Amino acid sequence: MAEVTFDYENLQGVEGGLEDGDLDGVRPRLKEAVDGLLGDPPGFMRLPKTREYAESSVSLAEEIRGSGATDFVHVGIGGSALGPMAVHRALNHPYYNMLSGEARRGPRVHFAENTDPATLSAVLDVADPGGTWVNVVTKSGSTAETMANFLVIRGFLVDALGSFGYQGRTVATTDPEKGFLKEISEREDLRVLPIPADVGGRFSVLTPVGLLPAAVTGLDVGAMLAGAAQCVDEVQEQGPEHQAVVGAAMHYLMDTQRGRNVRVMMPYADSLERLAAWFVQLWAESLGKEGKGSTPHGAVGTTDQHSQVQLYMEGPQDKVIEIVEVEDHPKDLSIPKAYEDLEGVGYLGGHTMAELLNVECDATRKALTEAGRPNSTIKLGAVNEENLGYLFQALEIQTAITGDLYGVNAFDQPGVEAGKEITYKRMGRPGH
Numbered sequence: 001m002a003e004v005t006f007d008y009e010n011l012q013g014v015e016g017g018l019e020d021g022d023l024d025g026v027r028p029r030l031k032e033a034v035d036g037l038l039g040d041p042p043g044f045m046r047l048p049k050t051r052e053y054a055e056s057s058v059s060l061a062e063e064i065r066g067s068g069a070t071d072f073v074h075v076g077i078g079g080s081a082l083g084p085m086a087v088h089r090a091l092n093h094p095y096y097n098m099l100s101g102e103a104r105r106g107p108r109v110h111f112a113e114n115t116d117p118a119t120l121s122a123v124l125d126v127a128d129p130g131g132t133w134v135n136v137v138t139k140s141g142s143t144a145e146t147m148a149n150f151l152v153i154r155g156f157l158v159d160a161l162g163s164f165g166y167q168g169r170t171v172a173t174t175d176p177e178k179g180f181l182k183e184i185s186e187r188e189d190l191r192v193l194p195i196p197a198d199v200g201g202r203f204s205v206l207t208p209v210g211l212l213p214a215a216v217t218g219l220d221v222g223a224m225l226a227g228a229a230q231c232v233d234e235v236q237e238q239g240p241e242h243q244a245v246v247g248a249a250m251h252y253l254m255d256t257q258r259g260r261n262v263r264v265m266m267p268y269a270d271s272l273e274r275l276a277a278w279f280v281q282l283w284a285e286s287l288g289k290e291g292k293g294s295t296p297h298g299a300v301g302t303t304d305q306h307s308q309v310q311l312y313m314e315g316p317q318d319k320v321i322e323i324v325e326v327e328d329h330p331k332d333l334s335i336p337k338a339y340e341d342l343e344g345v346g347y348l349g350g351h352t353m354a355e356l357l358n359v360e361c362d363a364t365r366k367a368l369t370e371a372g373r374p375n376s377t378i379k380l381g382a383v384n385e386e387n388l389g390y391l392f393q394a395l396e397i398q399t400a401i402t403g404d405l406y407g408v409n410a411f412d413q414p415g416v417e418a419g420k421e422i423t424y425k426r427m428g429r430p431g432h
């Protein structure tokens with residue numbers, strides 16, 4: 001069973017927070033939104049119970065691992081990168097690529113996301129062309145950043161291995177129905193994994209987009225899907241009372257009734273830093289349209305206590321701070337007793353690092369609450385596949401429902417097209 005709870009106590013009944021009547025006012029619309037989501041479910045809602053994507057991803061991952069692969073380069077951007085990066089950072093060793101032998105459960109993993117040549121050059125500096133696999137991931141099949149990175153890596157592999165060698169080590173993860181990457185995969189007979197047509201990039205972490213890279217590093221993708229399925233079942237049973245759904249109303253109201261249009265996601269675990277980055281795209285691209293939406297921001301506790309908490313405590317009253325707390329950290333270290341005669345240092349000895357982290361988490365929450373700074377908490381029993389799967393699904397559901405409350409289409413992103421168009425013109429793409 002996934003252990004994930006959402007706690008909104010500090011959004012209500014605190015200075016600057018919500019009052020009971022606020023929530024009541026939005027309940028009928030919330031019910032309508034959940035009924036709509038369950039009655040005519042968008043593509044992402046069926047992913048947790050779809051076995052075929054996990055099966056094809058795991059079987060290809062086994063082939064890659066079995067081939068003695070040294071490096072796995074995941075090429076993608078936005079929704080085609082942020083989910084896989086969040087999973088990798090959350091569940092694999094922080095220095096995964098530096099581990100050797102059994103300690104590393106698969107090839108080294110590299111993400112080619114931005115078009116910054118320094119990053120891609122660095123990947124090519126360390127990747128062994130003799131053992132490199134490339135997974136090019138793009139739903140549309142022609143995102144300029146992704147295709148540019150792919151073309152460079154393709155050249156690197158063709159030079160080292162010849163066309164046949166390159167073809168045998170390349171996976172195209174894309175829309176199976178259309179797009180230029182589909183065409184390339186047919187021409188070059190590449191292995192293909194599908195991104196279903198009805199699942200947008202930022203909702204696609206539980207398709208092969210997220211499942212293949214997870215399986216390549218030996219993670220339990222079945223458990224990730226089970227956690228997500230638990231969330232869907234709960235929403236079916238509880239409807240508008242479900243914790244993630246209630247959160248949609250809370251965040252919507254904090255913005256529209258209380259003028260708090262910044263939502264800060266602040267995990268107290270380094271491993272969840274990329275989860276916040278994944279969430280930022282989900283919330284920003286889904287809701288930021290027609291002059292509506294709130295601004296998502298990622299922070300990390302305790303690190304950002306020493307950087308941003310001053311602003312959260314005393315700056316403009318425009319934020320909701322969402323703490324992500326982890327009960328059981330995967331590792332802990334005792335702090336040795338030393339310098340016991342020095343009162344500013346000696347008190348730490350005998351405690352543990354995880355204890356200090358969680359005490360600071362609680363202390364920040366209390367301080368924010370007492371200062372009239374509304375905050376909420378997402379608590380994970382542990383950072384594991386099941387809880388992460390639950391959380392992905394819960395936040396996607398929350399975002400879709402919030403879109404409904406705002407009256408915007410949570411599944412498009414028309415605002416990103418203008419910049420693309422200018423780029424195409426300047427780079428000489430035919431027809432633009």
Ligand SMILES: O=P(O)(O)OC[C@H]1O[C@H](O)[C@H](O)[C@@H](O)[C@@H]1O
Nearest residue numbers: 078079080138139140143201416
């Ligand atoms: O998967 P792709 O089609 O390459 O899209 C990658 C990303 O690029 C676009 O510009 C969109 O704004 C994102 O929503 C999307 O995730």
